[in-house]
Amino acid sequence: MIEIRHLYKAFEDKEVLKDISTTFEPGKCNLIIGQSGSGKTVLMKNIVGLFTPTSGEILYDGRDFVKMSKREKALLRREMGMIFQSAALFDSLSVLENVMFPLDMFSSDSYKDRTRRALYCLERVNLKDAAYKYPGEISGGMQKRAAIARAIALNPTYLFCDEPNSGLDPKTSLVIDELIHGITQEFGTTTVMNTHDMNSVMGIGEHIIYIHKGEAAWEGSKDEVMNSDNERLNSFIFASDLFKKIKNSPSPSAAPAADTSPL
Amino acid sequence: MFPFNYLQSLGQYLQLMGRTFSRPERLRMYAKQYVHEMQKLGTDSIPIVLLISFFIGAVICIQIKLNIQSSWMPHWVSGYVTREIMLLEFSSSIMCLILSGKVGSNIASEIGTMRVTQQLDALEIMGVNPAAYIILPKVCGLITMMPFLVIFATASGIGGAYATAYIMGIITPADLTEGLQHDFHQWFFWMGVVKSLFFAFIIASVSSYYGYRVEGGSQEVGKASTNAVVACSMLILFSDVFLTSILS
Numbered sequence: 001m002i003e004i005r006h007l008y009k010a011f012e013d014k015e016v017l018k019d020i021s022t023t024f025e026p027g028k029c030n031l032i033i034g035q036s037g038s039g040k041t042v043l044m045k046n047i048v049g050l051f052t053p054t055s056g057e058i059l060y061d062g063r064d065f066v067k068m069s070k071r072e073k074a075l076l077r078r079e080m081g082m083i084f085q086s087a088a089l090f091d092s093l094s095v096l097e098n099v100m101f102p103l104d105m106f107s108s109d110s111y112k113d114r115t116r117r118a119l120y121c122l123e124r125v126n127l128k129d130a131a132y133k134y135p136g137e138i139s140g141g142m143q144k145r146a147a148i149a150r151a152i153a154l155n156p157t158y159l160f161c162d163e164p165n166s167g168l169d170p171k172t173s174l175v176i177d178e179l180i181h182g183i184t185q186e187f188g189t190t191t192v193m194n195t196h197d198m199n200s201v202m203g204i205g206e207h208i209i210y211i212h213k214g215e216a217a218w219e220g221s222k223d224e225v226m227n228s229d230n231e232r233l234n235s236f237i238f239a240s241d242l243f244k245k246i247k248n249s250p251s252p253s254a255a256p257a258a259d260t261s262p263l
Numbered sequence: 264m265f266p267f268n269y270l271q272s273l274g275q276y277l278q279l280m281g282r283t284f285s286r287p288e289r290l291r292m293y294a295k296q297y298v299h300e301m302q303k304l305g306t307d308s309i310p311i312v313l314l315i316s317f318f319i320g321a322v323i324c325i326q327i328k329l330n331i332q333s334s335w336m337p338h339w340v341s342g343y344v345t346r347e348i349m350l351l352e353f354s355s356s357i358m359c360l361i362l363s364g365k366v367g368s369n370i371a372s373e374i375g376t377m378r379v380t381q382q383l384d385a386l387e388i389m390g391v392n393p394a395a396y397i398i399l400p401k402v403c404g405l406i407t408m409m410p411f412l413v414i415f416a417t418a419s420g421i422g423g424a425y426a427t428a429y430i431m432g433i434i435t436p437a438d439l440t441e442g443l444q445h446d447f448h449q450w451f452f453w454m455g456v457v458k459s460l461f462f463a464f465i466i467a468s469v470s471s472y473y474g475y476r477v478e479g480g481s482q483e484v485g486k487a488s489t490n491a492v493v494a495c496s497m498l499i500l501f502s503d504v505f506l507t508s509i510l511s
Contacts, residue, residue: 048388049387049388050384050387050388073390074288074390074392075390076390077387077388077389077390078389078390080388080389080390081388082385082388084381084384084385085381086380086381088380088381088382088384088385089382090382090385091376091380091382101389102389104289104291104292105288105289105292105389105390105391106288106289106389106390160388
């Protein structure tokens with residue numbers, strides 16, 4: 001479980017995050033949604049420690065990440081896996097070597113066991129055939145799947161996904177969503193996902209926090225999101241014609257969930 | 264503002280070096296990277312070092328023979344001057360200046376690209392110190408290989424001088440050999456090696472600093488690469504003055 005308490009982040013004079021408090025529970029897909037520039041990536045970077053908050057607490061199962069020493073942070077990070085918007089695979093390594101990288105770095109298993117584990121992770125994301133290819137030789141969707149395999153190689157307790165569907169077609173996006181949701185349930189990870197993809201929201205959003213101009217403007221589940229009377233949230237959710245039609249349909253909450261859920 | 268920026272950069276550079284020279288998470292992985300960097304930064308530079316040194320050695324010999332040597336000078340002077348230039352300056356300082364272009368830009372653009380494509384962030388999230396894992400093997404690899412490059416450069420330069428003797432007939436091989444052997448001080452060779460170690464550190468660490476600090480996209484990576492080469496060249500020239508006066 002990750003608890004965020006009264007988190008503030010400012011860059012010089014500009015306050016980007018204002019008093020964010022929320023809880024991300026294990027075994028659930030926790031989604032951070034919001035418009036571009038709303039502060040969701042800054043929030044994610046604060047949670048994983050790429051930025052240091054101006055004030056506030058980030059508790060990983062009760063352990064305050066902000067107050068930890070560099071060594072303690074490094075140790076905690078071994079419990080984290082992250083999927084970046086750009087996949088961030090190492091260009092000079094093959095897909096298999098990328099997945100093996102965290103194992104080579106931190107696992108004391110034999111080479112045979114590490115290879116077996118990496119191949120299992122690749123199989124889990126249906127990418128075993130591309131194991132010996134380099135990131136430049138595979139498609140964007142395959143790169144994202146390889147990034148997922150790398151992120152789960154060490155059986156992380158916390159899984160972070162920064163706009164994993166960015167730049168992917170709707171069908172591939174669903175595959176990625178399905179994988180992330182499946183892994184979350186299978187391993188009981190605390191998954192935090194940054195997205196502005198409404199299909200992801202309606203498909204896997206078990207807990208959603210909506211960020212508007214650096215503030216937590218709304219919190220709830222995918223079932224509640226359609227019926228919310230929060231004006232800011234509605235203007236974000238129903239920005240597209242498709243979702244406007246869904247909202248005006250007789251059964252607003254059922255229709256999109258049935259259409260878009262990959263599960 | 265002008266000196267403040269330089270002081271700020273120096274502080275950031277020292278901080279980065281502090282992170283770079285920290286305890287590796289897994290020595291085996293670092294050793295693997297170290298061998299890889301020796302090959303990439305050192306072995307892959309051998310052809311260009313040999314090529315440039317060969318022609319420079321030949322040109323120095325021709326210039327000295329045609330423009331300096333006269334009947335008033337001893338017949339070994341061309342070989343002697345060629346050797347001294349190759350040993351004292353060319354194979355260490357000038358070769359490192361050339362390598363700062365090839366290796367320095369390579370390092371800065373590689374690390375800069377890793378920064379903009381979030382590969383460094385990925386390492387950080389995994390609990391790996393990206394500064395140490397990426398920069399330390401480059402610094403150690405280049406420092407290890409640089410003395411060999413200096414030796415190859417000197418040997419190739421002398422080979423170039425012999426080429427002028429045997430192929431072009433500008434100087435007799437006997438005169439050249441006598442000049443190359445005349446009043447040889449072994450320390451001059453070691454001086455070149457010692458200087459090259461400092462220059463190798465400058466090239467690897469300064470270029471890494473510029474790559475590591477990149478923010479933005481491909482344009483910034485290109486800019487960092489150029490800045491790295493300029494800064495390395497300046498620092499090599501400045502430090503050459505001090506090192507030469509200390510070591511001579």
